[in-house]
Amino acid sequence: MVDENACEKEPVLVGEIDISAAGNGTRMLLGDLDGDGRMEMLLKQPDGGIDDRYVPHEIQCMTVFDLEGKQLWQVGELDPEVRGSGADMPAQIWDIDGDGQLEVVCVMGGQFRVLDGKTGALKYAHDLPDPDAHDCIVICNLTGGEFAQDVILKNRYKKMWAMDKDFNVLWTHECKTGHFPWPHDFDGDGKDEVMAGYDMLDHDGTKLWSCQPLDDHADCIWVGEVDGLDEPGIVIGGSVTVLYDRKGNELWRYHDSKESQHVAMGRFKRDSDEILIAGLDRIERGRDGIDGMFILSSEAGEEVWKENRTSRGWLTILETVENWDGSGQNYILAYRRRAGLLPGLYDGYGKRVVTFSTDGNVMFADLLGHGRQDVIVYTHETAWVYSSEMCDLSSSVLGKPLRQNKRLSHTTLYPGGEFPEA
Numbered sequence: 001m002v003d004e005n006a007c008e009k010e011p012v013l014v015g016e017i018d019i020s021a022a023g024n025g026t027r028m029l030l031g032d033l034d035g036d037g038r039m040e041m042l043l044k045q046p047d048g049g050i051d052d053r054y055v056p057h058e059i060q061c062m063t064v065f066d067l068e069g070k071q072l073w074q075v076g077e078l079d080p081e082v083r084g085s086g087a088d089m090p091a092q093i094w095d096i097d098g099d100g101q102l103e104v105v106c107v108m109g110g111q112f113r114v115l116d117g118k119t120g121a122l123k124y125a126h127d128l129p130d131p132d133a134h135d136c137i138v139i140c141n142l143t144g145g146e147f148a149q150d151v152i153l154k155n156r157y158k159k160m161w162a163m164d165k166d167f168n169v170l171w172t173h174e175c176k177t178g179h180f181p182w183p184h185d186f187d188g189d190g191k192d193e194v195m196a197g198y199d200m201l202d203h204d205g206t207k208l209w210s211c212q213p214l215d216d217h218a219d220c221i222w223v224g225e226v227d228g229l230d231e232p233g234i235v236i237g238g239s240v241t242v243l244y245d246r247k248g249n250e251l252w253r254y255h256d257s258k259e260s261q262h263v264a265m266g267r268f269k270r271d272s273d274e275i276l277i278a279g280l281d282r283i284e285r286g287r288d289g290i291d292g293m294f295i296l297s298s299e300a301g302e303e304v305w306k307e308n309r310t311s312r313g314w315l316t317i318l319e320t321v322e323n324w325d326g327s328g329q330n331y332i333l334a335y336r337r338r339a340g341l342l343p344g345l346y347d348g349y350g351k352r353v354v355t356f357s358t359d360g361n362v363m364f365a366d367l368l369g370h371g372r373q374d375v376i377v378y379t380h381e382t383a384w385v386y387s388s389e390m391c392d393l394s395s396s397v398l399g400k401p402l403r404q405n406k407r408l409s410h411t412t413l414y415p416g417g418e419f420p421e422a
Helices: none
Strands: 012-018 027-031 040-046 059-065 071-076 091-094 103-108 111-116 122-127 137-140 150-154 159-163 169-174 182-184 193-196 199-201 207-210 220-224 233-237 241-244 250-254 260-266 276-284 290-297 303-306 317-322 330-335 344-346 352-355 361-365 374-378 382-387 417-419
Touching (some): 027 091, 027 374, 059 103, 091 137, 137 182, 233 276, 241 276, 276 317, 317 417
Parallel strands (some): 220 417
Antiparallel strands (some): 059 071, 091 103, 159 169, 193 199, 199 207, 233 241, 241 250, 276 290, 290 303, 317 330, 374 382
């Protein structure tokens, strides 16, 4: 029997942080909130007592720690009854007002709020366009500004609202929204188009085209380089895994999965520049369900590898980690695997090359500006910080504020993204 926890490289545990003051059921955001050249950890707790299959969350409480474990601020009231969630939590980190410092944007108390990232103080707030418009927050540039200041809000699965920087409604759209619409300037006009579930929308909300025929809804959306295409392609995981060009031409679809829940893109082979698509198939749903990973070529959607999983578990999340070890190679991060299978990094042959020694949810970023992505595994009590080599979490490498990239400002339970990382 194959040891599913076998690995070739041992990550270095560079920090262990008590985050229990943030409460139960939290999820993490990362950003250099105080501008000291190191990332801080923001733990967001959702409201409880709702059925989040149908009702969107608000934020109950947010707590920020630095990488040495110092609590910088806390906003809201902790709810000790919250245990977790199965949906997004509406909060992101971004410099939304262009003052050169990061803000936290969130939905709390029925309002869209903008908080000072350094202190948590309220800078300003807006009323929501609809009581249910708070399933997630998508920051975008729909109006052609110098940077992204517009916002898309949505309800759970049916409608979305596009707002300008002053929170005027630009347009609305009704469709199978999926989980997290993805904005990208495909035509180079300085304004984002939006892949809204299976619908491609222009910056003004006009529907340009739709994916046909696809069932269910879009679980995740990736935009990026693909082999054989001279412009960014759009990979969607939903009822199947499918690749489109920006004009809506379907280039391939992969049928050999029951439910394509997560997708990740990257150059996952050290000995090849081939761009691959990793995916996660939910083979059996339910408490004793099972899922499995697969890898496809990006040019033709041909199966390169498929996991023969020997343990139960159906809640795996996949993401792309870029330059973990300084080699320039991308890795497939897989976590929430259950059944004793710890979070790990996989290569383009399906080989597990790094195993993290603790289990939990995962966030990752270049925490110190040292050019490598670090990995944080966390529970509601502890955050373990891993790097490919020893580093000092008390010291910034660059000595200046770290850039907040698009992945970190578009964090979702259903990870999408851009490849290479934007």
